[in-house]
Structures are given as C-alpha cells and as structure tokens.
Amino acid sequence: MAMSQFVAPASLSANRRPRVAIVGGGFAGINAALALGKMPVDVTVIDRRNHHTFQPLLYQVALAVLSPAQIAQPIRTIVRRNANTEVLMDEVTAIDAAAHRLILASGTDFAYDYLILATGATHSYFGHDTWAKFAPGLKTVEDATEIRRRVLLAFELAERHMLEHGWHPPLNFVIIGGGPTGVELAGAVSDIARLYMKSDFRHIDPSMAHVLLIEGSPRVLAAFPEDLSAKAQTQLEAIGVEVWTSKHVTDVGAGYVMVGDQRIDAVVTLWAAGVAASPLGKMLDVAPFTRIDKRGAVIVDQQLNPAGMPEVFVCGDLAHFEQDGRPVPGVAQPAMQMGRHAAKVIAADLAGKQRPSFRYWDKGDMATIGRLAAVAKIEWPFKAHWGGFMAWVTWLVVHIYFLIGFRNRITIFATWAWTYFTFTDGARLITGDQHLAGWDEATQDQAQNRVEEVSRTKI
C-alpha cells in the first residue's frame, strides 16, 4: 500500500523525539497513551476534563449505586508512571493540520509530530436542541449526577405533594432510545423504584412508578442478534418496564413527551437516542478530501489515518472505520484497540517498518437489564448468545476486569455486593438545584384537570 510507509516529518531531527499529542482521555486516548508510555516519544494528553470516565458504568452513578469517584480517575494518575507523558487540562479550539499544530482555548499553539484525535461522541437531539433541557443524556459525570438529581427529586416531590395535597402526578419516567444505554437506564430506574426505595416513603408507593422505554426501530438493542433483542424486551417487561418499539418521539417539553400525536406525561425524561461525533472531526475536513461522514465522524483508512494525513490518527467514537463492509460500533472495545493500534503504527514508523493495518477484534457485547439479568453476545473465546442471570455474571466479571485501577475494582465489587444483598443503594444524594423541570407544569395542569373533574361531577 502506497500510504502505509510514512516518512517522518522533515522537522524531526535525529536528536529530537517526536511529540505525540493525544486529544481526549477516553478509552482510545488512555490506551494510546499507555501504549506509548515506554516508547522514545514525548506524549501530551490533552483533555478539557481532569479525569477519564469508565462510561459503561456511568448509568450506575446516574441511578445512585456508585459514586462518581468509583468510575472516574484523574488522567494524570493513570499515566503517572510514564515519565515521557504529560497531561494538559485544556480544550482544543482549532486544528491547523497543515502546520501540525493545535490551537488551545487558553490561547497558545501546540505543535505536534503525531496527532491522535479521540474526542469521542456527544448527544444529538436530531436538531431539536431545546429538548436537551428536558431530557438530559448520559456521557459525563456531570450528566450522571444531573440524572440522579432528577430521578431522586421526582420521588421526593411526589411524597411532598402527596403529603401536602393528598395526590401527586403519576411518576412516569420516560427513556428515549432503546440501545444499551437506554436499556440499562430503564432497568436501573425500575430497580430503584421497585427495590431500593420501598421502605423509605410513607405517602407514596415508589413501586407504582411507571418506566417507559421508547425505541424508534422495530426492536431494542438493534446491534444485537434478534433473539437477544427479544430476550431483552421480555426481561425488561418482567421488571415492569413498558417497551414501545417503532415509535417516534416528535416533541419533548416540560413534563411531557409527544409520541406522534400522543402526549405522555413524564416527571423525568432521559435521552439515550442520538449520538453525534465530537465537533473536532469537522476540523480535519479540509480540501482536497471529504473526510467526515454524515454523523460527523472522521473516515479513516486501514492505518486509522484520515485521507492524506498520515501523521494524524483518529480513534474511538470519532472514527468511521469500516470492516467487512460495516462501520465498527462506537463502544469501548474498538476504541481501546484503535488507541493501541495508533501507538503500534508510530512504533513501526520509529523502527522504519511497514505500518500495520488495523483490524477490530470483536470479543462480544453486553447490556444489563436491572439487577438480575443481562444479554451477552460473546464472540471470543467462543461464540455464544446468552440471556438472563449467567449473562449478568459474565457482564460483572468483564466490567470488573476492565476497570482501571485495583482500588476501583475492589470498591465497586464491594459496593455491588452490598447493594445486591441488602437492596440498599448507597449514593442517593440530591445535590444542586431543587427544582425539577416540568414539575410545576405537571402539578398545575393536573390540579386544573382535577378542578374541572370536580366541576363536571358537580354538574
């Protein structure tokens, strides 16, 4: 392949070690950094946050089982043993790819020899950005604590309204999007309502909460085999989650979700439907090539380079990499593998060897459904589809194994054991604002309905 032999930039003298800038401290960035840690390069990890987040467990923070610090670790602590690696908490505002430099929010330029761009994805509301206020998504620790705040506050406000007025608006929790995040959130909300809160309220019955999962496509977990989608739906229904498929949300507002023309009252709405690539991808989209797909992800070749940019690697959710005619999914495993592969390509360059091609090694995929069940599609070390309790055990082992840091493994395992056997979640804090978007509307609308009902009855 013509492109696979990369000639080191002319600016690199024999004495200077190449500078690798890694933008983004997610799975791809961290794995690239760790793989580069012992190589004769200088590495700078740039992230606007100080911490790496273990996103697959973020939903457990959102639903009060785990604490933020259990699934997030400072990036500099993760790479502290690699003397060639520095961490810069800053934001990249522009990429001058021709000049091999980044422009940072703090105002300075940052020159690189290699760039690993791994800033991932963000929520997409399909052009309806006003929905964001009423239906938060789940990508960051802040998102997780905001969802936790809303879910817990809904129960508190219902108890208060019941105590003070003798009634409360229905506790409808609507989750939009039936992918792994939506399924896991729905199961976890159901767990909270049915199990963890049952002895805590005197006036409301938390288990009367209603959890509705809305998916636009014909089945939940569309990326899984059909039998597992069906199993997931059955398991969700078994723990009281109502599942609507092939239904499209047309509006989201304060206290409601519109599905076609049908209005659904919702005290809390969560967004797990749309994902868009980080805006940094577009910064590479300069002539003569079109380098991004319609999602905003950067189309990369077998060496993870955008066309015509052999010194730039795009990894993780921000990359559009096709294998066997399909794009590789935007989950943790391919991100980790891409990050390590970028490091391998740089190693090949340094050794004057042929650049290796990337191939995603799919070991399988999983999603939990509440505290008892999961679905697992296993591709390695053997092929299998599992549902139910055994899949949940598999999920547990795999997630504990991949957590960064011995300490987090231990504390999360202990927290899970505690929660599992005592039916008590441990991180049920409401912090920040005590106002719930839509609550006032819900209580006023319904108070009005009640007045009208009473009037009608009287007539």
Next chain:
Amino acid sequence: MAMSQFVAPASLSANRRPRVAIVGGGFAGINAALALGKMPVDVTVIDRRNHHTFQPLLYQVALAVLSPAQIAQPIRTIVRRNANTEVLMDEVTAIDAAAHRLILASGTDFAYDYLILATGATHSYFGHDTWAKFAPGLKTVEDATEIRRRVLLAFELAERHMLEHGWHPPLNFVIIGGGPTGVELAGAVSDIARLYMKSDFRHIDPSMAHVLLIEGSPRVLAAFPEDLSAKAQTQLEAIGVEVWTSKHVTDVGAGYVMVGDQRIDAVVTLWAAGVAASPLGKMLDVAPFTRIDKRGAVIVDQQLNPAGMPEVFVCGDLAHFEQDGRPVPGVAQPAMQMGRHAAKVIAADLAGKQRPSFRYWDKGDMATIGRLAAVAKIEWPFKAHWGGFMAWVTWLVVHIYFLIGFRNRITIFATWAWTYFTFTDGARLITGDQHLAGWDEATQDQAQNRVEEVSRTKI
C-alpha cells in the same frame, strides 16, 4: 421549676397522637427523630436537602480523600425503620409560633404540636458578603465539591500555565480561620500538595505549594487548652503550613487576601472563620421576649425551650444554651445530646412526668492535623490532653464509631487505609465549571509585572 411541667396543647384530644415537626436533618434533628421513633407520636423531619451530612468529615471530601456519598446519607434511609416518621423535603419560610404552624416554601401550612428546630449554622462573612464568591466556606456537600474543584483546578492551571508560558503564579492557598475546620483544611491541603500529587505533574512541583492559615485570635484552636493550641501550631508548621495568629483579614478579592495593608496573592482562599446561626432562629424572636443572641442563636432554658414556648425546642448550633456560665460549643456532640434530650422531654410530657433538665456531657474534642497527627482534649472516660499520632488514632476510632450506617464505616475505613498506605487519594475529580476565580487576574497581573521587570532589566 414553674416552667418544667408542660400541659399538652388543648388541641390534642385523647385519640390523636401529637405531631412532632423536626426542622433540620443534622446531628440534632436526626438524633431527635431516632429517639422519637418508638414513641406514641407522629414525627415529620423537614429538611430542604434529602441527606444528612456527617460534617466532621466534610473536609475530607473537600480534599478528595472521600466521596460525598461516603459521608452523607438520605434522611429517609436513616429513619426508614420507624413507621411513625415521615420525611418531607421542603423549606420552612416562616414560623407562626402562636398558631403552632410552619409555612413551607411549597406554599402549604404545616401544623405541629411540638416543634424541634435544629437548622444549625451557616457561614458568616462579618457583613462582607462579596467575599463569599472568592472564599467559599465548608458546610454542605456542595461546598465540599466546590472547594475540591478549586484546589485541584489550581494545580491543573499551574501545570498548564507552566507548560504553555514557562512560569506560573505562586500556588498560595490561604485558609482564613484557625478553628478546627481551618486547621483540618490547612493540614489536608498540605497533604495533597506534598504527598498525594507528587508523581503526577511534569512541569510544576506541587510540594512547592504554600499553605497559609490566618487566625484573628492569638492562637489556633482557641477552644482547646493552650498547650494543645501550641502543639497544633507546631504540627502544622512541621507539615509546611505557615500559621499567622492575631492577624485580621481586611479584604478578600479575586486572587488575593488583604491582611491589614499587606496583600497576599492567593490562587485559592477558603473561609473557616465566621459562623452565624440559621435565619430560622429570628423567626422565634417575637414579643414579649427577646429570644436570640447577637449571633442569631436562640437562647433556651434548661429544657431547651425559648422563653414562653414550652412546645418549641431549639437544638444544636442554632441553640444558645449556657452551662457553667459558658455557652455550649457548636459542635456535633452537644447537638446530638440536645436532640435526644428534646425527645426525652416529650416522653416526660406524654407520661405526665416532670420535664428533665438538659446537661451537656462533654466527652472531649479533637482536630486532625494532616495525615499523621491530631490534638485531642479528652474529658471522658478519663481526662487527658493528647497530641500527635496517638491523638490521631483516637480521632479515627471516634469518627468511625459515630458514622451513621455500617456500610459507611466499612467503606471509609477501607478508603482511609488505602489512602494512608498508598499515598493516593481516590476522589480527585474536577466537575462543573473550569474557571478559577482570580486566576486570570493573577496571571495577567504577574505577566504585567514580568513585562515591567524585563523592561527594567533592559534599561
């Protein structure tokens, strides 16, 4: 005593159980609620937050050792086993003491037969409320995460500034107030800088951070015996904290603290100086009696009642209770004892017995100084003054013992053991805003000074 025999309100028929409203879920409120849990009364705990906070360990959340959920627990979880107790997350906006009712922020009235008022204290900036923005205090979980954000961000911004500009403003941390909170914060900031971050930065040396503790009175820990104050100061100095006593802060602004006419540059300023009683105390200050002291605390008699209000108990930091000619201090122990005493008085009323008088049983007081030392004034089971490592062990045992909930005891003990032996703190997350009040001013001022220096040198 004439007042000690309380006649139950006329509104109480033989069939109705008296309603006890407890306002505030701190140490006093929770202990009152737990003591009333098996009595023939109906209890409502009203708090604007959903959680009880174990305030003595809040500084460890502020300094990234513990997570918020380890020291805070939902109030309704604490009282879940008491069927007579309900929890209402709401705010009291007025007290109609004559009519025995509370006005709540949600707009409703709440009638009580007994009221236990225990809303504690808040920061006081001695009339300089503009200082609050630049020097946060430490009373809530939100305060703790805000302090954590600022302290960690200061190191990140210094690293960034060093990397990008080759210099950084001095990492001066100023703590105003030399009581237990100030001493503990100063020790903990010093620990972070000297120990927990030492391998994490490439461009700055965190141990060069400078911690300054400013106290207005002639000695730190003024409530402790003089020899312990001296020991505390020696121990603080041993871990690199500079201690100024008899110094008064005259202004606090973005990036600086004024002490008299002297300007001290400060990247982070923390406030541990002034405390004022919660504003609810003033709501009881109606004719014919003057019921509050100049701090806003409610003056109570031997039964913890404000003058002329035998159905109202004021407990904890909000109460001004004199014993042996001195007001009882505003710390956890008297609050817990007062809460339990209010319940005892109610029990006496129900049994038609003489109301017992409150007496504070002082078991001692403690403060830690970094990770190795503490001072302890022990009053029970024997009298002793300790400083150093043994005092620290005493502190550890006592604090673990008083934590509510077996789970918190275990996880905190495990976290401490981990932090202690590995020199790694575990909750080092920066969440929320990434701007540090005063940083821009500090870097600009000093960039200006540097330009002037350079100009001078050139001339």
